[in-house]
Amino acid sequence: MCYIVLAHTYLSCSKQEIEPQHHPPYGGIQLKAVDRTDPCPTFLWHTLTQAEIEQTLKTGSAGLNAAEVSQRIKQYGPNRLSTQKRRGVLFRLFMQFHNILLYVMLGAAVITALLGHWIDTGVLLAAVVINAIIGFIQEGKAEAALDAIRAMLSPRATVIRNGKKHEVNAENLVPGDWVILVAGDRVPADLRLVSTTELRIDEAALTGESVSVEKNTDTAQAATPLGDRYGMAYSGTVVVYGMGTGIVIATGSMTELGKINQLLTGIQSLTTPLLRQIDGFGRVLAIVIIALCVITFILGTMWRNIAPAEMFLMVVALAASAIPEGLPAIMTVTLAIGVQRMARRNAIIRRLPAVEALGSVTVICSDKTGTLTRNEMTVQRIICAGHIFDVGGTGYSPVGDFSKEGRIIDPDHYPALSMAIRTGVLCNEARLCEENGQWSVEGDPTEGALLVAGNKAGFHQHIADAAWPRVGSIPFDSRHRFMATYHRDSDGEPWIFVKGAPERILEICSMQLDDDGERPLVADYWHRKASRTAASGLRLLGLACKRATPAKEHLDFSDVESGYTLLALVGIIDPPREEAVQAIAECHRAGIQVKMITGDHEETARTIGAQLNIGIGKKAMSGADIALVDDAQLRRIVLQVDVFARASPEHKLRLVQALQEDSQVVAMTGDGVNDAPALKKANVGVAMGMKGTEAAKEASDIVLADDNFATIVNAVREGRTVYDNIKKFILFMLPTNGGEALVVIAAILFELTLPLTPAQVLWINMVTSSTLGLALAFEPAERNIMSRRPRPPEEPLLSGFFIWRVLMVSMLMMGCTLFLFLWELNHGTSIESARTIAVSTIVMAEIFYLVNSRYIFASVMNREGLTGNYYVLISIVICIALQFAYTEIPLLQAIFQSTSLSILEWLKVLCAGLLIFFIAELEKMALRAGIAPARIQHMR
Incomplete structure (x- = not known):
């Protein structure tokens, strides 16, 4: 279960060869590349082409034959994560008494028993037993953290072997296997993609990326962060759209998921400040009492006779x-x-000492997506020719107004805005659902945001489908970077609607729609607005339309080459929770630093951070920057930076360790498997209960039942x-x-x-x-x-x-x-x-x-x-x-x-x-x- 390392390439590459060299200073500290001359421990598969992969792994489009599979299983082992030898039940139970707090209680019980104080003895022994039982149960749950990660591995996989498709147990995958992915599949191993058709994968649990990632077969630079390796698919992530084929390049413990599993197994739990203090206090008090009794006995017998x-x-x-x-x-x-008090405030305590540890927290490191933000993409801005509209409301609840320059407006009075909203709803594959007052999206979150905006404007999906029936469509394709649908309106007139990457939509547009009708496209205007909006951290989509029928019988890519009218650029973001803003302000008043550590892009992280009052006036730091510095440099930098973007599990773990080495008491929040190592290492690990993975919950000390950052602040109050x-x-x-x-x-x-x-x-x-x-x-x-x-x-x-x-x-x-x-x-x-x-x-x-x-x-x-x-x-x-x-x-x-x-x-x-x-x-x-x-x- 290891990577195949080529002897002739990257055998002794140093960090200086694969990492960027020029970085801005952080608080006066200039980043310096760490020169490591040891051979690279893993192979950079994302840098290789399909031909190089096939040559390296001795495989081809027909896949492996049975003999090769058998030989490689012996060589690499089964595709499952390694397990540690577990302690026996009795040993685990006895080890629950190996605790400073319980030693004090047992000592007090023994003394009270010797003094005949049986009521106190009974109370103390009952408390010891109850604590041991609770610890025994919780340790069993903690060991389930590794099981939760292992459960993320796909049980089955579709492979090509001997030129034929087979469905096999995922444990039997080996490097060199060709795996077919379709929507709904869990990726069974780390893959180098060799073909994709509109393939999108949800990597949030692994990278923290708030939206699904469009995949392709392109190579990437060596230093490319995990979340930007678009030609790779990683074990445990989920295919949400399209299909693809990839070659297995890592299985079991050598997958990215396996690395997280290894990080977890190597982390030792920390004691809390109070337990350390009680230990010292109990020892000193015991010595004082014994000494006092001895001295008093000697004085009484020898001095007072x-x-x-x-x-x-x-x-x-x-x-x-x-x-x-x-x-x-x-x-x-x-x-x-x-x-009990925390449970009433939606904070479920999994380990008893964490209650007190919360009271001494000095730094809260929070994941962004789903913790500080709603994990629900929202349209916030719509840019039309001559107008910029703000959209109120957050999340998937279709409540909010459209406004311009602070004034609420009716979208129907603005032709370009009205048509853009209609295009976003019609050119869409998602579904907006409501159950018991809770709104959710089935499908791509970005498309869901367009549906919510349509509902806010009164243009509901079921009305749109009835009044503008779809005749044909071109699904989103990562190579063309757009989606198109063909409709007829209530008068039978044909329309083609397109949405996609702004630069691609601008290429096919020659006109723009404004209040006076269609005008020639002013490209500079749109480029300026796109740059400014993207710089503010919003993700952009372009919307365009054309009144025309397809050239052929069915809608084809040739129908989306030119002649379109640009309607709008739509700015979408995963908005911060309103209560999180107040909670962070309360943390600042309480002297607690809040740091945002996310796998999302740096621009988005900075924007959300500014809205939350995190890191204002300070630089953000990327995962690539973290990789450049050694531990000593990181300890000096970490307190001066509040926003960390594109952070991998290893980066998050290093940040927590750096803070602890600076004598900080760290609470770490997270919801993905990528957060599990840092959650376990932190003094207090806080997982999300609603949208968090089981791996994150089992590695944590506290689970938030409402996924709300504000609940952490309430828990800190209770801890104090x-x-x-x-x-x-x-x-x-x-x-x-x-x-x-x-x-x-x-x-x-x-x-x-x-x-x-x-x-x-x-x-x-x-x-x-x-x-x-x-x-x-x-x-x-x-x-x-x-x-x-x-x-x-x-x-x-x-x-x-x-x-x-x-x-x-x-x-x-x-x-x-x-x-x-x-x-x-x-x-x-x-x-x-x-x-x-x-x-x-x-x-x-x-x-x-x-x-x-x-x-x-x-x-x-x-x-x-x-x-x-x-x-x-x-x-x-x-x-x-x-x-x-x-x-x-x-x-x-x-x-x-x-x-x-x-x-x-x-x-x-x-x-x-x-x-x-x-x-x-x-x-x-x-x-x-x-x-x-x-x-x-x-x-x-």
């Missing part, structure tokens, strides 16, 4: 108070809630919210655990009676972790969340400010708890009652601090801050009820050695909680007053 058995119980209480059992569970719940909520939980959890730990440490150091027993510490953790902390996972997005800059990928989970707040609140909780505990003991209260007050003080402090934690910097002293999250209110009610049960229910009193509290004692506990609440709000106020808003946003 406390009995080792009693000291051990104290250390157990300290460990129980310091371990953040709720962190892994809250992360899982927060991510799961993010998944998820990260915010995890940080809020940590900022809530650490001070509460720290306050408990400080109470125990202070009691040991100052030889006080232990205010909290280990069982009571576990009760506090169970009540607060299971009820209070969970509520923060449901926090809605803060108003300014999309006005912040993306957080640096390597930003520590705990900043200096976070450490300050943890210490402040921990000290407050310790101080209030110890004060009330010692106060009660000094006033003769029993140790059981004093400890009950201490436990209740910590719980009440955490209840009030939970409300503080809803906003990190903003005040919660308003209606939204106090009541905006009803999950917080519900958790507070549940927590109070549980704490009341702790003090009043005899069974719990017996287990935890608690007592009932009087109203006065409850008021003391309430005052302690309020004190912490107001001090925390005063600290926020001081921060807001003393720190610039930009600095606060950065500290978020």
